Amino acid sequence: MDTVLILIASVSGPSASDPSASRPPLGEPQLDVVRQKLGLAEPTRWLAPGKACEWTFAADPADHRRIEDSLREALAPSPIDIAILPAQGRRKALLVADMDSTIIGQECIDELAVMAGVGDEISAITERAMRGELAFEQALEARVAMLKGLRSDAITRILAEKITFTPGGRQLVRTMRANGARTALISGGFTAFTAHVAEIVGFDHHRGNALLIENDVLTGQVGTPILGRDAKVTALRELCEASALTPADALAVGDGANDIPMLETAGLGVAFHAKPKTRDAADVRIDHADLSALLYLQGYTEEEFRG
Template identity: 55%
Template sequence: MPSITPPCVATIVARKGSGLLDRSRIAEAFALLPDAAEPTWLAPAEAADIAFTPGDETMSAVKSRLEHWGRSHEVDVFVQPQATRRKGLLLADMDSTLIGQECIDELADFAGLKAHVSAITERAMRGEIAFEPALRERVGLLAGLPVSIVATVLAERITLTPGARMLVQTMRAHGAYCALVSGGFTLFTGPVAERLGFDENRGNVLLIKDGTLTGQVADPILGREAKLHALIELRDRLGLTADATMAVGDGANDLAMLDEAGFGVAFHAKPAVAAAAHGRIDHGDLSALLYAQGYTAADIVS
């Protein structure tokens, strides 16, 4: 993450309808910040900005103190340089980020193997095992499933994460480019990206023969390094600086992408991912990423 220089801004975001953000709570956050300006509401009772100047204190100390306060009050806190907070490129993971499920686990349920596959998925997302062999192992267990099951999963099992469509539509309305980049499968990334309004989507390709899954995935595997390369490629293609990019994800295969982005955010993420990210959403939904960029409630495309 680039070094943070003054002036800076702290954004405090509460879950919609939680009632956890009021003037007294904002006053508590204000007191924790050096040389702070008067708070500005981005959305009543939901999100507020406090501009400040770090002075002699290190930004890591300010950020750590405010994030600790936020976790104790169940609100999300983002600390950034004010000048570069608005982003021109968004890269987003799909499974357990833009949607509430892991697609491969839902497919495995139709083979009677959901518990087994989910356990492998969880270990891979925590970074306990390598992503690529874990993906090949899980895909192998799907051999023989009719590809028509995908439509059933999309229709009956897949739910969009609250705030996801707002995030994509609002950023695009203000000129940003949005890419869905997933270690999951194009059979899902295509429909999900279309529903949310992404400019493009990338994922792994499940091999199919005679209408059934072969249990194989096409090379090369889109994993941690491919997500990183996608960010760099799109950033360069669009002529953006690193500061102008944002990435969001929840698993270990998102870490390189999150680190390379100007602002990499862990979304209800595995512990190692949340600890390494530039920012984290532990309580709210994806609309928090709009407030983190300084959008107000009036700016949001609902």
């Protein structure tokens, strides 16, 4: 079966071990390692010089994960992401993205917790929920209950002062939209944040949970039904149906355990800087590069990027 091997280097920022140094680009030393290990005779196709390239070759799908792991070991410690995908059907017609720690760099509920003076308690629950150690819905209700009494203007302050956007996100969304794809932000977080993020990044749709507010104060309750693991899959399927697509036409990206069913349902599920369980469940893991990597996975060249 024809498959595509994609290498994507993180070249935009400092490395974790040496913040003052730029990460090395993808070059001939790394490419030679790959060619020798796999015996590749096909020419290298550059998607972005020094950043991303690919080869087409034949491989049994059952061997993809083993080959990826072998190449990661051979290329370590270079910050290079590796993906092996079917050559057919790479470009997707629907993007479904998680928000917290994916499209933005924060967990919004943790930012609210800091404002409420319960940051450590809530962030510990968040971390356990994202690792899959706690049921998402129950964990969300427990955390929101601890926010009772927080003034709702804390949301405005967080949006203005705390939210940062993950590099490559605008390019991902706007490039896919420019090529006819639909895009949706589907979050276990809150609509007060998804509406803002979706507008700035350029998503067609957004869904999230509702924080209940009375007299400008959080009640400590979340609206029902809660959008969690199963609801994300439901949203993906509904979006596909609305556009006469199938889940195979969709690309989903997320970082936490509550994203796993969505990633497993989509034709291409990407774990982005994700927790171990999520990395293991996804078709592709992106550990180093930014969100523009999801365009390279679909075969877009840097010249085709928008935004």
